[in-house]
Amino acid sequence: MAWDTERTKSLLLEAATSEFCTRGLAGARIDRIAAEAGVNKERIYQYFGNKNGLFDAVIVAALSSLMDEVPIHGEGPEAMANYAGRLFDHHQDDATAPRLLFWEGLERGTEVVGLPKRMANCASKVNSTIAALPGISKEDAGDLLITIVSLCDTAPVLPALDGLMAGNDPGRLERRRAAVVRTVYLAASALAAEAASAGSPTAEIAPAPVVQ
Amino acid sequence: MAWDTERTKSLLLEAATSEFCTRGLAGARIDRIAAEAGVNKERIYQYFGNKNGLFDAVIVAALSSLMDEVPIHGEGPEAMANYAGRLFDHHQDDATAPRLLFWEGLERGTEVVGLPKRMANCASKVNSTIAALPGISKEDAGDLLITIVSLCDTAPVLPALDGLMAGNDPGRLERRRAAVVRTVYLAASALAAEAASAGSPTAEIAPAPVVQ
């Protein structure tokens, strides 16, 4: 049998993704990852250095591939709302990315791994957002994307919140999805209107409220 | 010296809150909590049963007290936007509640502790929301609250996301706050308008978009 180190690596990465996704960095067990991959755990230290290095590799791989899997298509506020809907569906189908994102935030804080690649990914999404909503600023585009991520990624990570707040009726998922899509549509519309009437103190739709 | 078991309990609870907040359930260390509280760790097992019991006590205490600390005041969409702003500020000042909420979601999943008390807390907030936006349904009120929690609690748990998406300019926090407040205002306005024109297919402001 030929050596297939890439296969061994990807088996480990896959098992590690599953383990870190469900248990986080502190809760994950090296032995369990190796057993799940059907590989000796010593391989982990050869290929990834240590537990932290393996976690890094998992984070970078999972969060980068997500960027390609759910692209922004079309133009106008509808395009951003549509993107939010597809992101919501994707995370609902597979909660790996949101869970890893929050594990990283909680266990690593501001120490972000793979920074250049991830900054490029984010910049690309910001540019797509500006393309969809011509005239808005980079900062507003980033803010809209943070809003979308907040709304779409929270649901699969806090599965109990929905039941606690809105009951367990059938069709809850669809209603929550609709609420997210609509909220993003409203936020994107407001930004687009603001950009269209640039300079003017009054926006077309939904003037910025003066609160607090 | 008189026995002051309540003080011992609260010292442990305080130290445990800090430890679980920063490290989560799997990452927390019983020895560290006892040392921080200046109490022998055997007391933890007498008072709280085990590590999980202590975590439960921390979760219930922290998330319940939050409900009283940030109330909903006033009426109209502005009231909900104002509530979101105050919740945002509160979490920014002290990230304990959001961090514990996400730790619980990630490490416990749907298994929610202190269910009756927390259901009552949520129902109370839903009722306040209905009082602020007369005519909206329980489900819409719950959805709006989930949106607010998603927007306000994500920021302190994912401290790197903001820098990645929108840069590190001074005044970023204020801009993010304004974006959250405005988004909540728009969502609340749409629900209020829908409730006002109940039955009518067209809402006053911001008709529900037909996306996807």
Add this chain to the structure above:
DNA sequence: ACCAATTACAACTACTTAGTTGGAAAATGG
């Protein structure tokens, strides 16, 4: 087919962890 380098792995180590225990110190009631 042989050999140096690489890949695999079982057994091992040094250390940390949650949870326990036996007895000392302090309070309470008579």
Add this chain to the structure above:
DNA sequence: CCATTTTCCAACTAAGTAGTTGTAATTGGT
């Protein structure tokens, strides 16, 4: 002031834990 109960705690235990090592199997170049 003594007997009983409750609170406290240092030392202990049993079960993991991340990471290492010595050795055998497998490879490609020659």
